[in-house]
Amino acid sequence: MNTTLRAQAETIVTASIHAVLPDEAVRRALQGFAPAGRVFLAAAGKAAWQMAHAAVEVLGRPDGGVVITKYGHVKGEIPGVTCYEAAHPVPDEAGFAATEKALALVHGLTAQDAVLFLLSGGGSALLEKPLIPGAELQDITSQLLASGADIVEMNTIRKRLSGVKGGRFALACAPAQVYSIVLSDILGDPLDMIASGPACPDSSTCAEAKAIAARYGLKLSPAAAALLEQETPKALDNVTTKITGSVRELCAAAADACRKAGYTPVLLTDRLNCEAREAGRFLGSIAQSHAGQGQKLAFLAGGETVVHLTGHGLGGRNQELALAAAPALAGLNACVFSVGSDGTDGPTDAAGGYTDGDTDAALTAHGLTVPAVLADNDAYHALQAVGGLLVTGPTGTNVNDVSVVLVQG
Structure with a gap:
């Protein structure tokens, strides 16, 4: 050698x-963020802990918070925030359970409340509420990973099998306002595809999802195939988003x-x-x-x-x-x-x-x-x-x- x-x-x-750690980027994105009511923090992805840590340093202790990141990525306690670790790239039961905690955090909020939502790559596996049995979702994810499908194709499928992807997490937060800071891990920064866009209207269509499934010969149950026929949210009125960081x-x-x-x-x-x-x-x-x-x-x-x-x-x-x-x-x-x-x-x-x-x-x-x-x-x-x-x-x-x-x- x-x-x-x-x-x-x-x-x-x-x-x-070191130059692309999210700390300073999160601090910049939080300039001007001054909600009048309660603030709840939810973070998902491989950089979730780092992003949440930086946010709490700027804003102080939130009224409640949940971080979901990959195993081995939690680096310590964050005041007011509970941290969970789960599997990536294939989701697991720990991720499903942690996502339920995040959904419970934002349930029943009012229009005066705010959700600071910190999102980074890997969130597609880590933030997940499957609409099919968890074992089948794991199998479909493994099929996609082995197929050679790119990340946009994978996320087009995964959005339709999930109760939080494709804008559905933001819907769960309503009527609270969601302030989303996104660390991009996808070429061209397509907002609705980063971590499968939990707080972004979905630009992909059912027709595209079905074509991808056919292209890669995905083996789907009748229930999963039926979900590919159901359209995802195309508009959200309670979200403000800032993209920070990129390749x-x-x-x-x-x-x-x-x-x-x-x-x-x-x-x-x-x-x-x-x-x-x-x-x-x-x-x-x-x-x-x-x-x-x-x-x-x-x-x-x-x-x-x-x-x-x-x-x-x-x-x-x-x-x-x-x-x-x-x-x-x-x-x-x-x-x-x-x-x-x-x-x-x-x-x-x-x-x-x-x-x-x-x-x-x-x-x-x-x-x-x-x-x-x-x-x-x-x-x-x-x-x-x-x-x-x-x-x-x-x-x-x-x-x-x-x-x-x-x-x-």
Whole structure:
């Protein structure tokens, strides 16, 4: 392993994520928020604890509050707020129970009350009241995750199977006013798709949902199929929303960190949306094109790739991306690394993966080949064997992923 490149990669990852923590963004969004009556706080998503912590520091203790975040993401007590942890990306009973607590919090409020609703990516799994048996919702979620469907397609389906998504949580808060602060984790910041839009009118249609179900061959019960025929709320009159944070800011922070490390940064895109392994091969080919030319260059791509499951291994989209770049990097003084800003990549404890010019040979020495590992979707164990996992722990933010190519010259 190229220890110099590896150290630089870790420095860039740390600086990039630190720059997009939601604390200051939440404080900015709360400027001018001064309701006359009671204030209740509800927060859902991977960044829910961090966002709620910042909000309470600004506003003081709320009249009641509920935080629902991923296991391992609660970092301590917040005055006036009860914190719950649940599963992601497949919802579980803990999430269902926590959502009932959130619904109880906002039940029976008056027009003089306000609900501060803090939303971040991951909320689709964490804030959930299934309209079908929980086990079936889990199965459909798993089908979607394995299908290669993108996040907008997934959320179009999930909205219709839920009692809180697609604007229904805001309806449950009425007649109280909902002030929603949203940390975006979807390309282009489509408000109704972030965490499946619990406080936003739904722009998708039944026809689109049925077409997605057909496209990916989803196995649905008659009850689930019938829900795809029921239209979601198309208007809400009790919600004010501010979007704060995005993958664009993550890319800008990564570019700045690369510049400080001595590289000339080039932003390729902040809307990467394709198969993870294809993105990895592409970034590897960029390293091939620019290696050996005497320039220290950094190429950046932000967004969210997808994985089509064909095997039974362990990994995540960022690990697959980095691993897929390894053959192209062989022998080069270059690296590719990719991380999720939330610090978790798929159902693993890694934020992402790192490969460089030595990785392919190291894999061979362990009896591994990149095509075979990718076929089994087992990037985690392969990268673990060669020291290629990037581990940050839960970060407290969630604004998509960033992938970087460093070329030493």
